[in-house]
Amino acid sequence: MPVIIDQEKCEGISECPGEGLCIKLCEKGALEEKDNQIVFISEKCDDCDICIQNCPSQAIVKE
Ligand code: SF4
Numbered sequence: 001m002p003v004i005i006d007q008e009k010c011e012g013i014s015e016c017p018g019e020g021l022c023i024k025l026c027e028k029g030a031l032e033e034k035d036n037q038i039v040f041i042s043e044k045c046d047d048c049d050i051c052i053q054n055c056p057s058q059a060i061v062k063e
């Protein structure tokens with residue numbers, strides 16, 4: 001299932017309480033930052049849900 005980043009709750013690595021924790025934790029490289037937004041690359045994601053469980057802003061959900 002696609003991972004959705006809530007852009008109202010997440011304002012990029014610079015404003016993240018975990019300093020981009022989702023990107024650091026994603027072992028598949030399915031999350032990147034571009035233009036101050038977190039971008040999800042669905043082809044790389046294995047649905048481990050680690051990003052969802054660890055985002056300090058609860059900004060990551062699944063559709
Ligand atoms: S961990 Fe959450 S708040 Fe931090 S960059 Fe990732 S999505 Fe945004």
Ligand code: SF4
Binds near residue numbers: 003027031047050051
């Ligand atoms: S669910 Fe897992 S593989 Fe997919 S983006 Fe999140 S941490 Fe990465």
